[in-house]
Amino acid sequence: MQAIINPGNIQGSVSLPASKSMMQRVCACALLHKGKTTVANPGNSNDDKAAISIIQKLGASVDCINEHTIEIISNGVAPQTAAIDCMESGLSARLFIPVAALSSKGVTITGSGSLLQRPMTEYIKLLPELGVTVIAAGEGLPMSVEGPLNPANITLDGSMSSQFLSGLLIVFAFTATEPVTINVTNLNSKPYIDLTIQVLQQFGKFVQHYNYQSFTVSPAVPGTQDVIIDIEADWSAAANFIVARAITGADIQIPNLNYQSTQADKAILNVVTDTKNAFDFDATDCPDLFPILSIYAACCHGESSVTGLHRLVHKESNRIETIMAMLDSLGITYHIEDDTLTIQGGQSFNGCTIQAYNDHRIVMAGAVAALTAKGPVTIQGAEAVSKSYLDFFSALSALGVNCKLEA
DSSP: OEEEEEOOOOOEEOOOOBOHHHHHHHHHHHHHSSEEEEEESOOOSHHHHHHHHHHHHTTOEEEEEETTEEEEEESSOOOSSSEEEOTTOHHHHHHHHHHHTTSSSOEEEEOOGGGGGSOOHHHHHHGGGGTOEEEESSSSSSEEEEOOOOOOOEEEEOSSOTHHHHHHHHHHHHHOSSOEEEEEESOOOHHHHHHHHHHHHHTTOOEEEETTTEEEEOOOOOOOOOEEEEOOBOHHHHHHHHHHHHHHOOOEEOOSOOTTOOOGGGGGGGTOOTTOBOOEEEOTTOGGGHHHHHHHHHHSBSEEEEEOGGGGSSSSSOHHHHHHHHHHHHTOOEEEETTEEEEESSOOOOOEEEEOTTOHHHHHHHHHHHTTOSSOEEEETGGGGGGTOTTHHHHHHHTTOEEEEEO
16 A cells, blocks of 8 residues: 655644553453453554454453453463464564463464564573473574473573563563562663563562662462553654654644653653754664654754664664665655764655555654655555554544545
């Protein structure tokens, strides 16, 4: 599908999706929680759908109570099939590999698209230390695990992704019979670990950390009490409209955001201002902001830089390359040195064609750039946006954006 977006005056209010980062963590916890979990404002993105499908295959029942609420009932991990499909969700893969490994039945974890190129090396290395048999042909999926996993003190490398730590913290929190500690080196994306700990607390599970270098999990306390959770609006999605409002000067209302959220991409508030001042920002802990910040930087007064490029290689695309391709198409002057992208501000965007490279964040950043471009911007492969924000183009249209979708 291609989207053709025309510049023009916009205003109005946007409806944000649920945080898929929070939704997938809640799904994993709800599966391990022996009882009922009521989830208000559940996500409907492709990644959210992958997580719901996975917990059903691992033994949970999921019922739709109404359009705003689902109910998850579980008695723990009890695989109904020999394989689970994570689709293209890296977070689901890294959350549910150790969850599946709790079972003594062998489970194969598969995926599709770019997920098959995303490394799972920390689990291949660590899970055998926890009593799990792991079969993998390479460094990624497909992978087969056979447990049961037994929590124990381990050391984890957090440089590639914090998602490995999140997966193990969730599993340990629900199954540990004595205090266990995960020592972590080179941890990136610390706010995502804060989110994991927050969700665990809502299920009555507790993790204490020491400067993000060691994480001690308290023994799991059995409980079958009902849990009720409201999924927050997604700051990653909101970031696009926060930048759109800043670069257009339009009256765009973005309701229902939690300003006390632990979501990493709330950091957009530390950068974007109506005065569009140049900035220097380290996005190591919030790499998903890179595409939209590159668009904002081009509109700022002066030269801006974003650091943390090494975090972009193993995303839905090699996001270093795809951001460069997007900026080239838009006619933006930039340069890369070491780990930093530097962009000259005060520029205007060309009308052009942008390739999405199956990356939802490139789609959204390109669409925001189109709002002030010198002509229409066509985004090829715009369907990739459904990975995180199924209604993104509807939200643009609700603001008055002239947006045409073509098969």
